[in-house]
Amino acid sequence: MDINPTDPKTDLNKPELYINRDLSLLEFNKRVLAQAKNTSVPLLERLNYLCISCSNLDEFFEVRVASIIEMASIDPNAISADGTTPQEQLAKIGVHAQELVADQYVVLNEILIPELAKENIRFIRRKEWTKAQHQWLTHYFNEELLPILTPVGLDSAHPFPRILNKSLNFIVSLTGKDAFGRNSGRAVLQAPRGLPRVIQLPPEETKSGPHDFVFLSSIIHEFINELFTGMNVTGCYQFRVTRNSDFFVDDDAIDDLLLAVQGELAMRNYGDEVRLEIDANCPEDKVSFLLERFRLSRDRLFLVNGPVNLNRLQEVNDLLDRPELKFQPFKPSIPPQLAKDKDIFAAIRKNDILLHHPFESFSPVVEFLRQAADDPDVLVIKQTLYRTGAESPIVAALIKAARAGKVVTVVIELRARFDEKANIDLASKLQEAAVHVVYGVVGYKTHAKMCLVLRREGKDLRNYVHLGTGNYHPRTAQIYTDYGLFSCDKELGEDVRRVFAQLTSLGKVTKLNKLLQSPFTLHKGLLEKIERESNHAKNGKAAKIIIQVNAIVEEQLIQALYRASQAGVEIKLIVRGICCLRPGVPGVSENIEVRAVIGRFLEHARIYVFANDGHQEVFASSADLMSRNMFKRVEVCFPIESKRLAARILHDLNLYLQDNSQVWFLQPDGSYRQLPRNGGEKTVQAQTLLLCELQA
Known part of the structure; x- marks a missing residue:
């Protein structure tokens, strides 16, 4: 990194001082997925973490990737803080997202499904169905699915249907002719969103185990011929398309905000396509056909080894009464x-x-x-x-x-x-x-x-x-x-x-x-408080900053933290998700430590602590350090003036700063690492300790 550590006038606008916000968000999803691999987490909760990582990725494509695609068409030469154009960002996102998706299916197929099977929670594949199971599933298909499934044969009278955002679909190849002598060779089947994605087999009727499940996609695959009487199905493959789900309301043309939002909502499920997931077994000609229909390039294609909608596996958690495989219940206390x-x-x-x-x-x-x-x-x-x-x-x-x-x-x-x-x-x-x-x-x-x-x-x-x-x-x-x-x-x-x-x-x-409020005084107030810590440090006074937030993105605040670090302020940042600040850069941010805690609960609090030469200030807020929170939202930041309550928040923060079990440290290259504990070192798990301290 081309930074001169001895130069006090280091240009803090240099792109290499900033981590791309979207790659940082993908790093967060990697940390969530890591919980699905963590053997200290109850097994069904690990499945839940896998599902969360998938639903997070859905939203990432629906909102973030969609916005970058739009920027690439509007201003392809726009440069982000890290120095990349929209197209360069999309290329990097594609590489990291493909790796993340591949890891998700490895976790499902090679880790979770085998471990669930050891607990008699099984996902029965079609080839493994017993006669009794097949008989029951035949009845289930005929009674519950056949009446509501509506395949569309593709021909001049039946154009390719508009596919609902994130819905389960099948591309079907056919031979033979129907009653009218038609056959284009292809059909599309959309599975209604209200259908369950996993079906539990009743033990008494199928002689199955107590917790045996079948994927909806497996049932449709098995009985797809029933939907095309007299024809021969030669192939049936799942696919799912993700669409731009952010919507634009023209603030200058709004007479009634309620009506404007209602109008945009009607279009959300049919926004522009941004990602296509297809069964990895799908032949190349059908892959190319779907890519062409959705006007997507290969870098937006994800070939997956399993169900195309893993987040719907959360249904399994709701169906199972296995408390020993879930987090232990707790009763929140009352002050x-x-x-x-x-x-x-x-x-x-x-x-x-x-x-x-x-x-x-x-x-x-x-x-x-x-x-x-x-x-x-x-x-x-x-x-x-x-x-x-x-x-x-x-x-x-x-x-x-x-x-x-x-x-x-x-x-x-x-x-x-x-x-x-x-x-x-x-x-x-x-x-x-x-x-x-x-x-x-x-x-x-x-x-x-x-x-x-x-x-x-x-x-x-x-x-x-x-x-x-x-x-x-x-x-x-x-x-x-x-x-x-x-x-x-x-x-x-x-x-x-x-x-x-x-x-x-x-x-x-x-x-x-007493309140700091965006979009008026919050940004300026935080900058002033950070600058005050810098001045205290320069004058040899007590100076320290602790910030706990969900995201750090806004450039002026990042630069203020860099200047504070250069002045010698000790800065501890607890950032759950996105962090564009790059810690550990000599001469710029070596006094800044960034950590993330991933545990049973989603870290959501926003806390700002300033040592202020012994006159400590503690603030809580609804706002993260992002441009939208500072300039495009109404937020409040309120002081905790009671010394007793401020001390309590500091106690909580110190637990997070001592955590050596669920903590990840941001590295200068933008990756996160869990540092190994020293032999004999006592385990500190902040969320667990807080539960023990405060539980009724």
Whole structure:
């Protein structure tokens, strides 16, 4: 790397100082897949990690690869921070993605299926079906599949059908003629999305083992002739196409954001093709035929050794009651102050309360809103919703409050990717209950996690707030690590009120007392705090930065961290996913360490810690260090002012910094490595320790 470590004026814009964000995201998926190989993880959870790596890769192609393809057509000479053009990025992505997919099928076929078989969980191939199994599957095909499968013979009257995004399909080759004397030699069969992809064989009817399964694709392959009476099927091969699933809403031409999003959603399943997966046994002529039909080049083709939709194997987990092969259940704890005081408002008045999910329960957040809905002294409730889930108790409480005559305002982000339809339905449901629903600010996603309750107490009005790093989603709060803060601090409450006023009304930016907010003050505020640490280090004062986020991409913040490292600031970064910052570069980033923790729970919290010469500051936020979070979203970053709560967060972070079991270290070349433990070194697993400390 052409960096002069003695030159204080090193150009921090040099491409070699940046890791490509999309290759970094593929590295994250490699770490997820590594959990499927990890023998210390329960077996069915390992299968789940395989499925997650596959669904992550689907989204990667639907969104990231699709956007690069678009950029290649719009501006082929555009240069990313790492110095590559869109076409160069696509070429590199192709190589790494092919390696990842090949590894996924090795994990399935050579590791997980044999190990599952040892536990009497078997996937029975067609050649292995017994007579009893074949008889039962024949009946299953005739009764459950035959009536709903609709093959399309390809000829001038039946053009190649429009294939649904990520659906299971078959290209079929035929000989002979049908009743009308037709045969083009080919047909396409689309499997309805509602069909299960794995079917459990009933032991009592098939004399099978207790946990024997058959792939839907195997059943269709076996009985495909039944769909073409009087003709001969000479070949049947699975394929699946992935489409561009991001959508564009012209912010300058929107009259009604709800209608605009609804219009785009209708087209999501039929966006441009970006990837084609085909059974590896498919003959070359049919591979070429499909590539031509989808207008895809060879570098977008993936020949796979098994089902083309591995993520649907998650169905197996739901069908099996094998607790010994899954993570041990746990009961999240309730903070002592909430367990003792059933009046949540009284508890908050005594002290700020910090929740750390999933180790601590999300139920106090739901209870906060339930009590607000029932409390006659509560006048107003304001809430942001980004992702919340179907039949949410949060939504039920908001509806109850509105029906009780309280003023309830909900800011719903309609463009929360892949939750758009659910949020449209949610908006309608809330509006029917007389909730005032708004969609935030056109051009800016509302990603902030805020709830404000205005309560009359004697002659005064008091604001109670909940601020979080994660969504108001009870289910994801069980599997994502996040922090939430309850407070009735006057200045903090006024800040939250002002941010809601921005989202629901019109007016100039108002100065906030304690919150940093994007797109106005968050980016500048973080830059200033990083620069302050640099100045402390230069002056020989205590200087240290700890940041825990999902992603680090934004160039100005990366450069600020580089300058801080050059000044001698010790920088510890805990980054779950993408990291474009390159650590360990002499003269630039040798004081920066980047680690990622992959465990039972998805790391999702965003925490910023600045030593500040002994006057330490701790912030929590909904925002990652990405351009979109800084400039194209409404985010909040809130201080943890209680010394007790700040110390608790630092304790948690130190566990992650001591983790030697689930941690991966980012190398200067962009790869990640797990470092071997020293002999006799005590195992430290941060998530497990937090479970032990906080579990009820």
